[in-house]
Amino acid sequence: YLIHKADFIACHQFNFIEKYDILKNIKQGGTFLLNSPYSNEEIWDKLPHTIQEEIIDHDLEFYVIDATQVAHEAKLGKRTNTVLQTCFFAISGILPQQEAIKKIKDAIVKSYSHKGDKIVQMNFNAVDKSLENLQKVDYPKKVTSTEEFKPSLTGDMDPFVREVLGKIMAGRGDELPVSAFPVDGTFPTGTTQYEKRGIADFIPVWDDENLCTQCNKCVAICPHAAIRAKVVTNNVLADAPDTLKAVPAKGRPFTSETESYVLQVSPEDCTGCDLCVAVCPAISKEVENFKAINMHKKLDVEVAENTNWDYFIDLPDYDRTALQITNVKGSQFLEPLFEFSGACSGCGETPYIKMLTQLYGDSIMIANATGCSSIYGGNLPTTPYKTNAYDRGPAWANSLFEDNAEFGLGMRLALTKKQEIAVDLLQGLEDKVGSDLVESILSNAETSELEKAKKHEDIDKLDSILKGLKDDPQAAKLAQLSEYLRKKAVWVIGGDGWAYDIGYGGVDHILASGENINIMVLDTEVYSNTGGQTSKATPLGASAKFSVSGKRTSKKSLALQAISYENVYVAQVAMGAKDQQTLKAIEEAAAYPGPSIIIAYSHCGEHGYDLKDGALQQSRAVKSGYWPLFRFDPAKPKGKKFKLDSKEPTLPLEEFMYNETRFTRVVKENAELGAMLLEQAKEEVDTKWERLDIYRKM
Ligand SMILES: Cc1ncc(C[n+]2csc(CCOP(=O)(O)OP(=O)(O)O)c2C)c(N)n1
Ligand code: SF4
Ligand code: SF4
Ligand code: SF4
Incomplete structure (x- = not known):
């Protein structure tokens, strides 16, 4: 950032404080506002030691507010902007507090009056509640935490991902020498899985597996592939965590006696958008506002749900050649790439x-x-x-x-x-490769998953034959292009x-x-x-x-x-x-x-x-x-x-x-x-x- 000495720093996303050195550029005696699910009594021990040191060393005015909860209670959904803006004006000293609050309320009238008095009052209420819930932290003058910042990437990854991509993710990419990068400029794929951004305050939980129709609509609509369904044989689940839910799998081609359906969300990859819950058609007749999946405060469920996800993601995928992928339900058992x-x-x-x-x-x-x-x-x-x-x-x-x-x-x-x-090369090598294999490859139009699987198998066979024909220049050429015999x-x-x-x-x-x-x-x-x-x-x-x-x-x-x-x-x-x-x-x-x-x-x-x-x-x-x-x-x-x-x-x-x-x-x-x-x-x-x-x- 261009600001090197900030009077005021706010952190609107709690988990950033666990990952980034947010206070690096704050002024001596500056003000720090943190959107925190923890109160002023609880927050100190939740901070990494670097953050504690910076707060003490810079003699900061430190405030917390659970803006997410205030916005939720004020029926503003996930929109915490009114709450945090109010807090900013209340403590930053930019304007006298009363004047600032009046201006915020005038702006609310201007922005929302066309939506009716109810919406205006909801926002007024959010402003008042923000002031009520804003808490100053009376922190001890000594560092009590031994917590380091969480790594910017988590999981089992190769060293390049950890050391190079991890550094860039931590905002320290400019410390990397040019020699750290591959000469051909290639980067590994599938690396968002290590980010675990954890930005959701509320996440969906599969509350009622019996109410669930196993339609997989929630899986299809998820913009982040953060909720997934699998069907596995019951014995695979023998070592599942106690908290993992599973029900007999319904519909074709599953066998409900021996196979189970599991639906699981990844708490750290979910962004809390609510779309999966919104599309879920399984609504309880007995309990009001209750579906097969419902949003829960992440803090209350994350330990169990993270354990579930870590187990779930390693469960085997169903054989794609057996699935009915022409319907949404079946297609959503396929692995997203x-x-x-x-x-x-x-x-x-x-x-x-x-x-x-x-x-x-x-x-x-x-x-x-x-x-x-x-x-x-x-x-x-x-x-x-x-x-x-x-x-x-x-x-x-x-x-x-x-x-x-x-x-x-x-x-x-x-x-x-x-x-x-x-194709030309393959036909030219028919004598050496074998007519049956050539015929099998060329006649396979890959119109189904079964045919696709057969083509893969045939090309694997072809590749191993070509390996034995190293001295044949045509075979060497085909070895480089055999992949293109696939559709x-x-x-x-x-x-x-x-x-x-x-x-x-x-x-x-x-x-x-x-x-x-x-x-x-x-x-x-x-x-x-x-x-x-x-x-x-x-x-x-x-x-x-x-x-x-x-x-x-x-x-x-x-x-x-x-x-x-x-x-x-x-x-x-x-x-x-x-x-x-x-x-x-x-x-x-x-x-x-x-x-x-x-x-x-x-x-x-x-x-x-x-x-x-x-x-x-x-x-x-x-x-x-x-x-x-x-x-x-x-x-x-x-x-x-x-x-x-x-x-x-x-x-x-x-x-x-x-x-x-x-x-x-x-x-x-x-x-x-x-x-x-x-x-x-x-x-x-x-x-x-x-x-x-x-x-x-x-
Ligand atoms: C010739 C040119 N003009 C303008 C831009 C800047 N630019 C980058 S993305 C973008 C908008 C893309 O809009 P759209 O195609 O609708 O995709 P969306 O972002 O909505 O998915 C623009 C204008 C550009 N990269 N190149
Ligand atoms: S809340 Fe949004 S991101 Fe999270 S699992 Fe549901 S659809 Fe996906
Ligand atoms: S929702 Fe965001 S990411 Fe998606 S199209 Fe709109 S601006 Fe782009
Ligand atoms: S949308 Fe609802 S009913 Fe369908 S699979 Fe998801 S949780 Fe179950």
Whole structure:
């Protein structure tokens, strides 16, 4: 930071105090505010010794508040900003306290009066409660702790990860010499698993395993792959911790007498977004506000749940060739090869990527446009993409924002060439390799997990034969390319800013290319990563940067443009509204031999509401007719190509729109304009559905 001597430092996330030297740059006699679940009586012994030393040496004014609890009790959910801002003004001395509190309350009236007096009073109450709960710590003048800072990475990792990535994670990367880095610039993958960020104050717990329907909807929607389900044989669980729950596994292909279903959350990887609980359909009839999973204060459950997770994660995965992966439940037993990314808590983009890696992660190459997905996907130093037990996982690269489609198309052309060369070499070596093996490899189209497994087995056989043919230059060449005898696919991924706007020329080029390549557009309807600028995907009437008073033009229909090519597979999906349709679309796009595009509605913090309602808002978008779900498959016979997967609108459009600040902001600023834009948006929905009627006949 540029501030080298701070008068005031606040730590809003308690676990940071256990990991980072936050007080390094505080002034003598400065003020330190800590959001802490521990009271002023309890806090001292919970601090690492370095922090204690700094507090004593700098003679700090030290305050604590349990802002999370105050916000929770004041019904502000996870939003602690009002609470901590109040504390800041109360103790920083920037303004006289009374004047500061008055200004905060004036700001609350200004921001929330359009939402009604109740919301204003809730925020007033939070301010008053903040002052009541703010506690000064009367700390001893001697260091009592022997605790060191927790390591920035935890777990069993290789030395490079521990020493190099660990140092970068600890904020000390500039101490590393250049020689610490590999000359080819490669970084290990699957390293987000060591971060254990532990940022959630509340985490889900599988409270009622008998109420649970084992639908795995919670697993599918989790943006961070932090809640997972496994089915294992009962005897495997013989040494399970007492706290680990398990129930007889339901449905095909499981045997309930001998196999158990286990659902487990990783407390340190969960971000506390609440989405899994929100989508859980298993609601108790007896107990109010109680589902099969419920949010609990992490402090109360973390010891048991961490023990459970450590045990659970080492349990074997179910044989993928036996699972029914064409339904959401079955697909969610597959290992995600994208996990614990640094995306915002509750992000709507990441569940799509996660599902893609569960289905095809071991055989895809991803070209990723710059945007949120390139940041959480390829962040330094840790990487959420990983390999499976056979060391296979997605190959991933980010070139630029504007050239991603071309970049991906280049990957596709190179892949095709390599595949052709590998096939030629294999055929040329038939005498030495054996006709049966060649036939088995070339006739296997890998249309099922069983066929995929057979291909792996055959290529392993081929590789060992090739090892014995070292003197044959053709065999040596094939040994380098045998991997390309497998079915592989290129997925071109990016946001709407890329696909609708800046990279659109390239997207269009792919669609027109006829090549077997897949596009996934993570449509947040704004340029999310740079703070919510308007794109051609931004809906009419929404406030976004560059159209703050409400966008006056319609959202472009990328899907209908793509359909106009007639040889492109097109799907418009919303996982939060209908996860089964998303799964089907990904599977169909992967199977379609030409270009395909999936446009995936992605809720985002930029829409302006608590993302725990992300899936609910997706359902409302669909029910209001704003976001129809459909699939267009050119491979199907005439009359069956276009499949509408959602019903005609049943929900008034405003019941979708007016839960999101991006729409209500416009109404608040100018009610007349807001009403006019709503009318236009309704007309637009009508027109959209009239058009869909035409497509239905295709
Ligand atoms: C040519 C170019 N212009 C601008 C940027 C800056 N930039 C990086 S990410 C981004 C926004 C991406 O938005 P979107 O494609 O919608 O993806 P999202 O972040 O919403 O997932 C922008 C403008 C850039 N990297 N390159
Ligand atoms: S609360 Fe959010 S991050 Fe945590 S397990 Fe549930 S969906 Fe995943
Ligand atoms: S969503 Fe609810 S019912 Fe379904 S698996 Fe998860 S906890 Fe069980
Ligand atoms: S800004 Fe939006 S799209 Fe980007 S990570 Fe956050 S929630 Fe996801």
